[in-house]
Amino acid sequence: MTDEQIKQAIVGIINDINPDEDTSNINSAERLRDQLDLDSMDFLDIVMELRKRYGVHVPDTDYEHLASLDSCVAYLRDKMAGKELVS
Amino acid sequence: MTTQEQTSGFNLKAEGKRVLQGSSGGRVEKKHNPVEKAKGEYDVIVIGAGLGGLTGANVMATQGYRVCLLEQHYNYGGMATWFRRPGGHVFDISLHGFPVGMKKSMRRYWSQEIADSIVPLESIKFDNPQFSFETEFTREDYTNKVVEAFKLDRAHVERFYDHLRKMEYYNDDGRTIREMFNEFFPGRNDVHRAFMEPITYANGSTLDEPAITYGIVFSNFMSKGVFTFSGGTDTLIMKMRKILQQNGVDMFSGAQVERVLVDRDRVAGVRVNGRDIKAKTVLSNANIKSTVLKLVGEENLNPDFVQQTREVRLSGSSCQVYIGIKQGEEIPFITDLLFCSTADHFTSEELCDLRTKSRTFSFYYPKTRPHLKNAGFTIVSSNNARWADWQALSDEEYEVEKNALIDRTVSHLEQYIPDVREKIDHLEASTPRTFNFYTQQMQGASFGTKFEGLDVSMKLSEQVPGLYHAGSVGIIMSGWLGTVNYGVITANKMAEYLHEVSA
């Protein structure tokens, strides 16, 4: 999966969690929490969906790496290698 | 609910028969063991089908695990329950109101259809010697009402809300609610009442709880109003059961878990109705104290942890009065939820006194069950109560107090509907003893434990790897929304654990 696809994977999950949220203009360097209305249950949902869709495991000590799209990419690059984007 | 709750469910076994607890009189004999169709092994066994257990089971099933759900009662839902009475009455026990967050949680962890049935209450009223007003309980409307009623500075009230919103579990400053109220609204018993009473009814907390518990619960409520489930609790639980079935969960009612089995320092399964079933993980939705002290047993635990569990205080319990209006009779629209009291001042003690003058009325109009042709009117009154007060009564005194409670409640209701007595054809009360009998919550606790229970609940899996707890605990994880979300949080931990042990 390319870096761009990893971002798409995360945004795709957010769209499913919060269909009312506008995700078209996310700044990937900025914290997701500061741009979208996401609470701690939403982050948990992202973790659970990563596991369901991609078999990727994020232990709770690593949740901080999901703060922004850029940090997600850096953290998930190895874990998502060789996986197909699920739409 | 008259005499059977005076014996504990466990005593029925003394008669040598297996009986279905909770069915009429608690004495219907079981013809076969309800769990005989269970498989020998699962990835996950869930003990208890309260909202925490049901949700945990569903999340694990949707992640692809083999799940078995065991409930001791004949019905599912735990305290999210209802009962029927002659005259076409259906009484909901805990459907008084929950925060808007429930809509999202139902959509995410159950179904869009369930989420779509979550609707706001139209009106909430407060009436007591200090103030009276009606509100939608949205942030905007409630602020308007308190600013007007108490002549407060709006910016100051907003600062109070902002302070509450910033409170987080991980940076608790150790203050009590009382201390926080005294800082923001010194000497204003009326303001304390307006902010505290609804939360005491919602989770049994007093002014002496950590302020953090108030901050989290109040902020959840104080946003878009108070919500309910259109269709009634029976419809909700029926829909949840259907979804669990579709997701392949094996469900058994009348299944009393007697023991959590531990082997080589890990969880190994459960003993249920005398039968051992293996499992890689177990999620207990039973009360945290009974989970640790009764189901696991001290011999499997570190003595410090056992001691810590013993010291956890339970939250209070409740009394309710169920009022059925005759078929064909109507009552006018008063409000959906009324917080009323004839006590001059507010104290946390008065609210749970044996003969408290403070109670809530939930009015259920035909709109509660729009799918029913002959849906009638019912009213459920609730008040906070202490187990010790009700437990201390002899059987005779108990009947007297229950009848006095019913009478006080109907008299209170007459202040709002003067001719209501003539329209009533069913009256019944429940007490802490009733709640204990039906849900096996220790001391009939309606809202789990005080704050310190959360730490024990979260550390359980460090003590016995593979064993988890989800259910109303620690005040912030109680109520429908709190327990549902806690079921999800715990299921996520369990999935991580299953991944680790399989790797």
Ligand SMILES: Cc1cc2nc3c(=O)[nH]c(=O)nc-3n(C[C@H](O)[C@H](O)[C@H](O)COP(=O)(O)OP(=O)(O)OC[C@H]3O[C@@H](n4cnc5c(N)ncnc54)[C@H](O)[C@@H]3O)c2cc1C
């Ligand atoms: C009178 C009252 C009014 C309330 N009103 C509201 C309200 O308006 N809004 C709101 O949000 N919340 C309300 N609540 C609180 C809410 O109902 C509870 O917080 C929530 O339902 C608790 O869910 P739970 O999963 O923690 O536990 P429970 O509902 O107690 O479920 C535990 C389940 O485990 C089963 N069990 C226990 N031990 C065993 C065993 N050994 N083997 C098998 N099964 C076992 C029990 O039978 C039960 O079904 C109210 C509660 C009460 C009592």
